[in-house]
Amino acid sequence: MYKIIETLEGVCAAEGFFADGVSAGLKSNNAKDMAFIYSEEECEVASVFTTNKMYAAPIKHFRAKGEFKTNFILINSKNANAMTGKLGVEDIDEVLNALVSTCQEIINPLMSSTGVIGVRLPKQKIIEGTKLFDLSVKEPISAAKAIMTTDTFSKTISFKVELEDGSSFNIGAMAKGAGMINPAMATMLCFITTDAKVSKSVMQEILDEVVVNTFNAISVDGDTSTNDTVLLLANAKSNAFNRAAFKEALFKVMHFLALEMVRDGEGATKLVTYNVTGARDNKEAEVVAKALSDSLLVKTALFGEDPNWGRIASTVGAAGVEAYEESLSISFDELCVYKKGELLFNEAMEVKAAAIMKLPRFTISCDLGIADGSFTAYGCDLGYEYVKINADYRT
């Protein structure tokens, strides 16, 4: 057996990791806009990237590296370095070469970017910014703030895992993301650090498993970005590992951060869990759950706190999977509003359902009544604020 205990140090929870955020003048008002994560030992790296075919320069740069260990990630906000072609990759080389030449401790640094698409990196500002880094500092919140774009709060978490033999390891992470979220992956970045002694291949395997029900189960707007990145760095400093415990702790980290992104969904006022059961198989349940979390009509009904179950039924029917009016049931939390072809809805039920919809967090369950397929997705509502943020993002 093992114990998983929440700690407060984010990406600095794992032994030997340092992080901070600085202001390089990319954002206005001297807000922090560049962060680093540094490990005093070289790390194995596992990664998941966007499925967007227009994947950004940092992802091209990473993929071109082949096998390597690293001890440093440089992250900037305000510019995504996407759709910038070969020049975008050359810009990264130039920035990282400057960094290595001024700082001998840094080995094989990675770069990660988020912000506007289609604009060259402001290289000089970034190179100047790296001179403000102090690699002996542990400021995980400052780092998490520096990578925010439309996020309204920073997103970090960490756990200490105590194993039966008395050994222990740590795992911590920071993430950003609030819009262009439909991870497969989305305009999200997540950096996870651990001192567990875990091989690259095992770590990659576990990361691939965990991403399915965490980042790949959320949606803010159904748009998959060019820059989505999850990087997991392990420096083995603890000398401890247990696969089940590691997987559970990693799930807790990624699940928490995934829901934090939805909770911070642009203009969102509620976090909704879509619990789909009774589908022909898990894949069909996933299609339905994601159709619900992406439906504009469902999202605006949520914003209006209108228990419009008809839109939910219509979205299930339009999802392109096996579904029948006669076998479908729909509930808001525990309140069943439609049951296998029976119109249960009346005024008293509407009052109860409307009260549930005023909660900041609730569950919409759809039982398709066919077989055992199930999937849980997470989404939010869409209101005026989403339009405001996205009608004028670049200015």
Place this chain on the structure above:
Amino acid sequence: MYKIIETLEGVCAAEGFFADGVSAGLKSNNAKDMAFIYSEEECEVASVFTTNKMYAAPIKHFRAKGEFKTNFILINSKNANAMTGKLGVEDIDEVLNALVSTCQEIINPLMSSTGVIGVRLPKQKIIEGTKLFDLSVKEPISAAKAIMTTDTFSKTISFKVELEDGSSFNIGAMAKGAGMINPAMATMLCFITTDAKVSKSVMQEILDEVVVNTFNAISVDGDTSTNDTVLLLANAKSNAFNRAAFKEALFKVMHFLALEMVRDGEGATKLVTYNVTGARDNKEAEVVAKALSDSLLVKTALFGEDPNWGRIASTVGAAGVEAYEESLSISFDELCVYKKGELLFNEAMEVKAAAIMKLPRFTISCDLGIADGSFTAYGCDLGYEYVKINADYRT
């Protein structure tokens, strides 16, 4: 050769067709809420319905009829008669039986409904409403108004087709639709009448061909409704027909009405044509064109009149089809803003692009630069008004 001339009589343009709208008290303020289309001759019927698995009672009722000719369609707004199970179909039978018993001229009437999902039809009001119908009246605009829901204007069109031999026929239509529009089909209804002498099978074949690039090429919000219906009635009164002319006229009718729906998209301020070329095949071009017209980030950028071509590139990349940064080109009308990996965009170009985006109608072209696949889709922007309309639709 033949000539196609626009006329002004909508569904009453074809000889022998009558139509009107009345107020049965379903909408507030005595607004018209029930319409009929009546033909003095029995008609062959061709049809296209929603692909939504939760298709509404009127569609079940239609499909249960088998082979038949009809001379009457009863249409109500304000209630979709969807998710109402067997009772919903029985309600239709009851209404139509009452109608036939009071009016001997009516043969095999059809019913079509649009409005809120999941509420039983107000049968008595509807039966009382049918008593206000005068089958000798030709009021196509009044009928078109009666079937509106969130539409802000009525949608009708008609053409006279003059053939080389001196014969002629007419084709006219009315439609409704402004939201829940992602026709495959969508919360749209379209009723087309013709006096052409055309067989049921030929008419169905042509209708199926034409729907692909008209109603199935538009999107307001990516939500496919339970009630989408296109009905085409032909009474053969003109005794004239020419397949090419008929198809061209039908395309003109359906294309016009499809664009009218997008122009009336809930809260929409612009109608945008997405012209995708250079895809691996037509199907992949269609996927990209529809991804663009459905993307929330593209739609909100349109609303903000922000020439954010990066979001367009990102949406192309996320569409799941073959696409390369190095072969993609993007234009706003004639203005190319990104060309095969080259960042053309600068401040002068931004000013020009922003001016194009202020137009009520413009084209966004994406050449994927791979092969010859092409597709044109139509969409609109998404602003505060969309949220307002849909956050509180039922009240």
